[in-house]
Amino acid sequence: MEYSFSTDAGFAEVHLTGQSEPGCFREIFDALEENASWRPGMPLLIDKTEYDTSRLTVGDVHVIARTCSDRKDIVGRSRIAVLVARDIEYGMNRMFEVFVRWDADFGLFREREAAVDWVCGRVAV
Secondary structure, eight states: EEEEEETTTTTTEEEEEEETTTTHHHHHHHHHEEEEETTTOOOOOEEEEEEOOOOOOOHOOOOHHHHHHHHHHHHSSSSSEEEEOOOHHHOOOHHHHHHHOOOSSEEEEEHHHHHHHHHSSSOOO
């Protein structure tokens, strides 16, 4: 798995590519925390349109959710929009949403424009 991080247009974006690796999410949170542009509570778009979760198990989703829950202080009370392209990623992210424990608002989208509008607070879900 590879990722890139940017802050443009009033929100942060993490773009994930490649095959899923549950252990890499701690690294992503570390990168967010170390980035001078990031602040807890900032709107966040996670683009998973080139990210393959087809090999993840339910146990892997639990591990990812636990990692995210443990690092919820980095996210804060953010709006987090997750953008997916395939049904498998949509389903895995719905499962993640059930398992994760944080104070952020979570939205799952298939269209970038809708995700950006929601994460920026222009529309409600």
